[in-house]
Every structure is written in structure tokens, then in C-alpha cells.
Amino acid sequence: xxxxxxxxxxxxxxxxxxxxxxxxxxxxxxxxxxxxxxxxxxxxxxxxxxxxxxxxxxxxxxxxxxxxxxxxxxxxxxxxxxxxxxxxxxxxxxxxxxxx
Numbered sequence: 001x002x003x004x005x006x007x008x009x010x011x012x013x014x015x016x017x018x019x020x021x022x023x024x025x026x027x028x029x030x031x032x033x034x035x036x037x038x039x040x041x042x043x044x045x046x047x048x049x050x051x052x053x054x055x056x057x058x059x060x061x062x063x064x065x066x067x068x069x070x071x072x073x074x075x076x077x078x079x080x081x082x083x084x085x086x087x088x089x090x091x092x093x094x095x096x097x098x099x100x
Contacts, residue, residue, distance in 0.1 A: 040083065040094060041072040070097050 043064040055061075065071065070082035073096065083094035 036075050037077075039074045039077075041074060 044061055045064045047061070051061075068084070070084055071094065072079055073081045073083045073094070079100045081096050081100050082098040084097050086093050086095050
């Protein structure tokens with residue numbers, strides 16, 4: 001073994017710990033190009049494989065949400081808030097009603 005090769009012990013990397021929301025926001029602002037997935041979770045109860053196989057254009061699926069219920073809003077599967085549906089012109093939209 002060459003004398004130029006040294007056995008160097010590296011310290012384990014410490015995980016980044018964000019204790020304040022301001023630090024998290026600052027970190028996110030450095031990566032505005034990063035893609036994320038935004039989802040709205042609408043529960044559909046008593047839905048079966050039979051129901052799935054019957055789905056066709058024009059089918060209506062009843063949800064467990066009352067039309068005035070807030071709908072969970074998630075970013076990359078992390079709950080970030082609650083929303084309600086609204087209609088803007090001919091578009092369906094959501095208004096954020098509460099943050100998680």
C-alpha cells in the first residue's frame with residue numbers, strides 16, 4: 001500500500017434541522033424551480049371493484065364530502081392546509097381556508 005494513501009475517518013453528516021418556519025421558507029425560496037405534486041384528497045367510501053369496472057364517460061361518483069366540507073390539500077403527500085371548492089367563470093378552483 002502506498003504511503004500516500006491515508007485512512008481518513010469522516011464524521012457522519014448531520015441532518016439539516018429546520019426549527020423555525022422562517023428557515024424552512026428561506027430554504028424553499030432557494031429552490032423555486034423544484035417540482036412538487038399538489039393533491040386534493042376527496043374520500044369516496046363504499047367504492048368497490050364492481051364500481052370501478054362500471055366507470056364510463058358521464059359516470060358520477062358520490063363522495064363522502066358534504067358540498068360545504070373543507071378538502072385536505074397536500075404537497076408531496078404532506079398536509080399543508082384545507083380548501084373549499086369554488087367556481088371561477090367556467091373553471092373549478094379551490095380557496096385555501098386554513099393552513100396545517
